[in-house]
Amino acid sequence: MKENGIEHNKGNRFNMWKIHLSVATVTLIPAAVGINYVAKAFAEGLKLPLWLGSLGTYLASMLAGPTAGAISGFINNIIYGLTLSPVSTVYSITSIAIGIVVGVLFNRGWFSSAKRVFVSAILIALTSAIISTPLNVIFWGGQTGIPWGDAIFAGMIGNHINIWIASFTDEFILDIMDKVVVAYIAFFIYKQLPQRMINYFKDNQ
Amino acid sequence: MEIRNNSIQKIARLHWYNFVDPVTKLLLALFLTMLSFDFTNLYFEAGLVLCSLVLLLLSRLTSATINAVSFCLFLIVTMILIQGLFYSKNVHPLFSVMGITFYLEGLLYALTMSARILIIIFAIGFFMNTTTISENAKYLESIGMPYKQVYLLMSVCYILPQIQQNMKKIQFAERARGINPQKTVTQKIRSILPILIPLIIKTFDQSINRSITLQLRGFNSPERTLATPKYCYFKAKFSHYCLSFATILLIGWKLWQIISRFL
Numbered sequence: 061m062k063e064n065g066i067e068h069n070k071g072n073r074f075n076m077w078k079i080h081l082s083v084a085t086v087t088l089i090p091a092a093v094g095i096n097y098v099a100k101a102f103a104e105g106l107k108l109p110l111w112l113g114s115l116g117t118y119l120a121s122m123l124a125g126p127t128a129g130a131i132s133g134f135i136n137n138i139i140y141g142l143t144l145s146p147v148s149t150v151y152s153i154t155s156i157a158i159g160i161v162v163g164v165l166f167n168r169g170w171f172s173s174a175k176r177v178f179v180s181a182i183l184i185a186l187t188s189a190i191i192s193t194p195l196n197v198i199f200w201g202g203q204t205g206i207p208w209g210d211a212i213f214a215g216m217i218g219n220h221i222n223i224w225i226a227s228f229t230d231e232f233i234l235d236i237m238d239k240v241v242v243a244y245i246a247f248f249i250y251k252q253l254p255q256r257m258i259n260y261f262k263d264n265q
Numbered sequence: 266m267e268i269r270n271n272s273i274q275k276i277a278r279l280h281w282y283n284f285v286d287p288v289t290k291l292l293l294a295l296f297l298t299m300l301s302f303d304f305t306n307l308y309f310e311a312g313l314v315l316c317s318l319v320l321l322l323l324s325r326l327t328s329a330t331i332n333a334v335s336f337c338l339f340l341i342v343t344m345i346l347i348q349g350l351f352y353s354k355n356v357h358p359l360f361s362v363m364g365i366t367f368y369l370e371g372l373l374y375a376l377t378m379s380a381r382i383l384i385i386i387f388a389i390g391f392f393m394n395t396t397t398i399s400e401n402a403k404y405l406e407s408i409g410m411p412y413k414q415v416y417l418l419m420s421v422c423y424i425l426p427q428i429q430q431n432m433k434k435i436q437f438a439e440r441a442r443g444i445n446p447q448k449t450v451t452q453k454i455r456s457i458l459p460i461l462i463p464l465i466i467k468t469f470d471q472s473i474n475r476s477i478t479l480q481l482r483g484f485n486s487p488e489r490t491l492a493t494p495k496y497c498y499f500k501a502k503f504s505h506y507c508l509s510f511a512t513i514l515l516i517g518w519k520l521w522q523i524i525s526r527f528l
């Protein structure tokens with residue numbers, strides 16, 4: 061079956077839970093981390109209200125499965141934590157989850173059409189918000205660090221709404237925007253990738 | 266004390282932190298972080314901030330750490346404001362500015378969390394400023410970390426500048442073709458694709474080439490020569506055991522504190 065240029069043939073599907081890292085995956089992961097880093101810097105440079113810092117994780121999961129995506133996300137946060145913001149290291153748990161969810165959804169054909177990508181993005185944003193909320197509460201008292209998101213948080217706290225609900229709302233509102241945009245960018249980029257490139261990473265797992 | 270690096274024939278002076286291995290530095294950061302989570306007394310937290318700052322100042326203070334502190338400073342200020350005003354356990358007013366009351370409980374809560382953040386930044390900063398990528402990679406491989414994982418960590422640090430360079434070239438080419446800076450958010454998002462698509466394809470192409478090169482050079486060979494650490498570290502294993510044991514105890518203690526609230 062080929063839908064919008066993305067193949068979802070059972071026979072072509074990669075071994076989703078393969079833990080052994082092939083040389084191709086080992087070289088794909090640093091590239092994915094680099095893409096995450098550059099996309100985030102790019103979004104900051106354009107002053108976009110988004111992070112885009114999980115684009116490489118999405119692509120790694122789509123090309124080489126959830127394990128590669130999870131490792132990309134994990135290493136991305138470790139490197140980001142060791143170079144820019146040490147507290148980012150703890151959010152590596154969120155990045156691992158994003159990598160896994162994207163890989164599973166892609167493998168099940170939830171990245172095959174624009175409509176399905178939207179549903180996938182909501183699921184990814186939900187996962188991200190559920191995992192990030194306790195971390196936000198533990199490290200930042202519930203804040204996310206994005207001024208307008210934190211304004212919503214402050215408003216809810218001021219109205220005596222539970223800190224967990226306020227923090228989840230703050231995180232989810234920011235996540236939904238970011239994850240939808242990243243999911244569509246990843247979807248379009250994947251469609252533009254040469255078939256030989258997709259096959260190389262799929263065959264060399 | 267001096268050592269001569271054979272590869273570059275450069276004389277390097279050894280400092281005290283060169284005798285502390287990378288894993289001990291990371292475990293120390295974890296230990297200090299766990300201490301700040303277990304003992305929430307503000308004076309104790311301030312003491313820990315001071316300890317980690319002294320540790321950092323006794324090694325090297327680089328712009329990376331200053332950037333990390335400034336990166337978190339804005340968040341710390343907003344945290345103090347939000348918790349001081351809206352913290353759910355606020356009871357005792359501290360002061361009022363233009364009719365807005367600031368509470369003691371919220372301020373103490375925010376200060377405790379700010380102290381934790383600073384402890385993490387300073388302790389990780391100590392690791393960052395005193396450990397090079399190659400030193401870290403060689404040490405991790407020598408203590409048994411699989412070389413593929415070591416390669417992953419190392420290669421990211423070398424690939425990043427390459428990708429950034431590629432992005433600058435593509436951006437320059439796009440500008441030369443007459444693509445102007447975008448104004449609205451939608452225009453900005455649309456302008457991302459013409460830059461990201463060639464950048465990503467080039468990056469993946471380079472990683473395919475790298476993968477073929479690695480395979481040809483026998484990356485998967487079981488007879489690989491192990492990397493040897495650059496320095497001789499002082500009681501590395503002993504430090505690992507002590508710090509790991511102390512950290513596990515602190516984690517256990519924290520878990521017990523949480524569980525006992527429900528008993």
